[in-house]
Amino acid sequence: MQKQTASSRVAVYYELTKPKIWYLLVFTAFGAALTASNIYNIPISIETWALMLFSVASGSAAANTLTNYHDRDIDAIMERTKDRPLPSKRIYPAVKARNFGLALAGISLVLAFAISFTTTFEQGIWATIFIAFALVNNIIVYSYVLKRNSRTNIILGGLCGGSPPMIGWVAVSMSDLWTMGLAMAGLVFIWIPMHIWALTLHFKEDYNKVNVPMLTAVQSEKTSARAIALSTVVMVLFSIAPFFITTENGENMVGDVYLWTAIASGALMLGLSVWVTIKPMETAAWTLFKFSSPYLAVLFIALMVDSGL
DSSP: OHHHHHHHHHHHHHHHTOHHHHHHHHHHHHHHHHHHHHHHTOOOOHHHHHHHHHHHHHHHHHHHHHHHHHTHHHHTTSTTTTTSTTTTTSSOSTHHHHHHHHHHHHHHHHHHHHGGGTSOHHHHHHHHHHHHHHHIIIIIIIIIIITTTOTTHHHHHTGGGGHHHHHHHHTTOSTTIIIIIHHHHHHHHHHHHHHHHHHHHHTHHHHHHTTOOOHHHHSOHHHHHHHHHHHHHHHHHHHTGGGGOBOTTSOBSSOHHHHHHHHHHHHHHHHHHHHHHHSOSHHHHHHHHHHHHHHHHHHHHHHHHHHTO
16 A cells, blocks of 8 residues: 555656656657767767766756746646646645755756766766756746746747757767757757647637736737747748758758658648638647647657668
């Protein structure tokens, strides 16, 4: 009986970290690392893999936990979130969640810095900087400053989404960090507004109930649909960017496999955004939201595959 209780407690804290979110972020770090490894023919040690992946996982989980802690008051009111561990009091008092999140944040920073011991000091420092930036941007800038005050909150607040690919890249090499590494980070950053705006259009009543001014919750459905469509167009156009990035020898880092994957998957996303524009309703927005995560994963799979050919 005691074992079952301990197991359920672990499950609740695991749920608190929003694993569906950090799974995808860890995957982008993995994709960036493998792409860099393929391009430069640099093997990645098991130790580096472990430090990099667990650093991103614990950092993302920390950010989700601490934003959950901050949002526990509005989560208790919203239908979509009222059964989360904190509003449902499955974790009580809430300070336990805060302490858990802070511990995860500390672990993520330590693991990122430890990359210094399996690669170089410079790589470990940059990995630590990217983790620290992501934590500050997500927890302080987005959750505490912008989320309840600005309808464009997710734009500046979404910068943190680019950190996992940067960490994955820098764990392998410092070469082309600010070209190809930044492009992969940009894929995530530019994807975030469309992903979140589609979600908030579907649950707009929930957000209006708690006075959180997400753009697609406070604007008319027609204006919201146009914002989603525009962000999708920008995202699809940017997804082609990695194809045009070259090495010092003038060779493309990725080729036709990635290019045609980006075009085909982008066409699907554009089609769904057109549907949202024509019929700006909850069903269309929810469908776009559900397709958006696989879309990002497909882009990173294509990068990994193409760079390895």
